[in-house]
Amino acid sequence: MQQNQASAGILSFATYITRYYHDADYIAAHSHTPADVIRNKIGWTQKNVPGPGDHTVAMGIKAARKAMYYAGLRSEDIDLVIWSGEEIKEYRSWPSGPKVQKELGLKKAWSFDMQQRCGTTVAAMMMARNMIRADKSIKNVLIATGYRNSDLIDYNDEAARFMLYLAAGGAACIVQRDCPRNTILEGHCISDGSFSGDVLVPAGGAVKPMTKEALLNNEYRVTCVDQEGMKKRLEMKSLSNWLICIDKALEKSGYNRKDVNYAAMIMVKKSAHDYLMNQLGLKPEQTRYLGEFGHHGQNDQLLSLEMALEENLVKDGDLVLMISAGIGYAWDALLVRWGENKGK
Numbered sequence: 001m002q003q004n005q006a007s008a009g010i011l012s013f014a015t016y017i018t019r020y021y022h023d024a025d026y027i028a029a030h031s032h033t034p035a036d037v038i039r040n041k042i043g044w045t046q047k048n049v050p051g052p053g054d055h056t057v058a059m060g061i062k063a064a065r066k067a068m069y070y071a072g073l074r075s076e077d078i079d080l081v082i083w084s085g086e087e088i089k090e091y092r093s094w095p096s097g098p099k100v101q102k103e104l105g106l107k108k109a110w111s112f113d114m115q116q117r118c119g120t121t122v123a124a125m126m127m128a129r130n131m132i133r134a135d136k137s138i139k140n141v142l143i144a145t146g147y148r149n150s151d152l153i154d155y156n157d158e159a160a161r162f163m164l165y166l167a168a169g170g171a172a173c174i175v176q177r178d179c180p181r182n183t184i185l186e187g188h189c190i191s192d193g194s195f196s197g198d199v200l201v202p203a204g205g206a207v208k209p210m211t212k213e214a215l216l217n218n219e220y221r222v223t224c225v226d227q228e229g230m231k232k233r234l235e236m237k238s239l240s241n242w243l244i245c246i247d248k249a250l251e252k253s254g255y256n257r258k259d260v261n262y263a264a265m266i267m268v269k270k271s272a273h274d275y276l277m278n279q280l281g282l283k284p285e286q287t288r289y290l291g292e293f294g295h296h297g298q299n300d301q302l303l304s305l306e307m308a309l310e311e312n313l314v315k316d317g318d319l320v321l322m323i324s325a326g327i328g329y330a331w332d333a334l335l336v337r338w339g340e341n342k343g344k
Contacts, residue, residue, distance in 0.1 A: 008129040009179025010336060011073075011140070014066035015303050016059045016170035017293070020051040022150075027164055031155035038164070043270025047167040047294020050148045056089035057096045059170030060146035061103045067172040068104065068142070075104060078174075079138045080131070081111035084124040084298055085145040085170075088152060100144050109142070117326030118266060121145050121171065121298040122187070122334050125322075128175040129184045141175040147297035152201065152222040159224040162231075163199075165267065167294030171302040183341050186252035187334035188245045192237070195329035198230040199223070234329065239272065242323060243279060245333035249321075253335045261318035262338075263287045264304035266325055267295035276323070285313055298324065314338055 023046035028035035039045055050059075060083070068078070083096040097111025116123045121143060128141040148168035153160055175184065201222050203214035210220065224230060250256055257280050265273060267290045277287055288304045288311070290296070296303055301322040308314040316339025324332045 005133050006136075006177050007179070007341070008132045008175050008177055008184050009341065010125075010182040010184065011174040011176040011179050012067045012071035013173035013302050013305070014063045014070060014171070015299060015306050016063040016066075018048045018051055018054050018059070018168050020049050020054075021046045022049050027155060031161075031164065032158060033161060033164060042165070043273070043289070044165050044267075044291040044294060046292055047150065047165050048169055048296070049150050050168040054148065054168060056085055056146035056148050057083075057099050058090070058146070059148070059168070060085050060096070060144040060172060061100055061170075063170040064100060064104060064142055064144040064172035067174055071174045073140060073174065075106050076108050078104075078106045078109045078140050078142050080128070080141045081106060081109050082124045082128060082141060082143045083111065083113040083145070084120040084143055086147050086149055086297060087115065088149055089146065100142070106142070116330050116332075117328055118295070118297045118300070119189075119324040119326035119330045119332045122301055122322050122324040122332045123189065125173070125175060125184060125334055126187045126189075126332075132175070132177045139177045142172065143175060144170075144172040145298050146170040147299055149222070149297060150294075154218050154221040154223075157218070157221065157223055159227045160222060162224070162227070162269075163222065165294045167296050169293070169296040169299050169303070171296070171299035173302060179341070181340050183337045185335040185337060186249050187332065188248035188252065189330060189332045190241045190245055191328070191330040192241070193328075195230065195234065195327075198225055199327045200225065238325065238329070238331065239275060241331040242276060242325070242333070245331050246280070246321065246323065249333040249335050255319060255335070257281060259319050260321045261286060262308055262314045262320045264301040264308070264320060264322045265289075266300045266323055267293070280321075288313065298326075300324070316340060317342075
């Protein structure tokens with residue numbers, strides 16, 4: 001970090017976990033994927049699904065309210081709101097940041113929404129840190145996110161099989177200027193537009209407006225246009241790009257792989273998760289596989305960190321690596337020095 005640059009850290013964070021779930025047996029009964037494949041090959045046991053009132057922005061607001069309470073902040077203390085949640089929310093073409101402001105009474109703050117699919121919250125942390133560095137008037141940034149892309153999954157769609165674990169939940173964090181703890185260090189991102197047309201909702205956009213026929217054909221659900229082709233092109237490139245992002249973030253921060261104490265990893269199939277952990281030389285207790293939650297999208301890193309703190313997997317002084325990725329395709333890595341700020 002350059003001298004005279006303002007530092008930024010995670011003052012507080014919180015998640016919102018729904019009370020409802022679909023387990024492997026339920027999904028197997030409603031899909032073409034056997035329960036033992038879900039549990040043993042893909043690697044998860046159940047996933048959270050929304051209950052009554054568990055709307056995307058509503059879940060982000062619940063998490064944000066907790067994060068503000070944990071931080072001891074008042075509504076007038078928040079200078080900026082970044083909505084990093086998904087587009088599948090209460091209404092289409094609806095800005096979420098102003099809704100968060102309204103419900104939390106944040107009259108002083110301004111807001112904007114951003115999107116990088118399941119990488120958005122990690123990207124938002126980088127952006128919040130950089131905006132704090134660039135603008136002296138910004139002290140406290142609230143990042144709020146909600147995710148319920150489970151709504152988009154047709155369990156009978158073979159092309160969507162790799163997305164069966166899409167779940168629902170909310171998360172939020174406060175990024176603060178010169179925060180006395182949990183310093184956000186450096187990150188690195190890669191994006192590759194060659195994957196931009198692989199995963200999408202076929203109908204409801206300008207190319208194919210929604211029709212009765214499209215609804216009957218389930219074209220309002222997400223699917224993979226070329227599942228086998230994407231798998232062949234993506235698998236090794238994805239793992240390679242993650243490692244590039246991780247090594248670049250470490251280099252920028254003045255560390256290397258052996259310095260990482262904990263990895264807050266996006267939920268992926270167990271084999272990919274284990275491969276990355278092995279490449280980083282991390283033991284099972286230095287990460288947290290979210291097999292009982294499913295994939296909470298851009299909430300995963302905060303959910304992983306919350307579980308790690310509850311289970312004493314992270315302590316003060318640890319170097320925490322956040323790893324994310326977003327369909328389209330983008331890969332992100334970000335480092336956080338956890339605990340009281342005592343310098344490197």
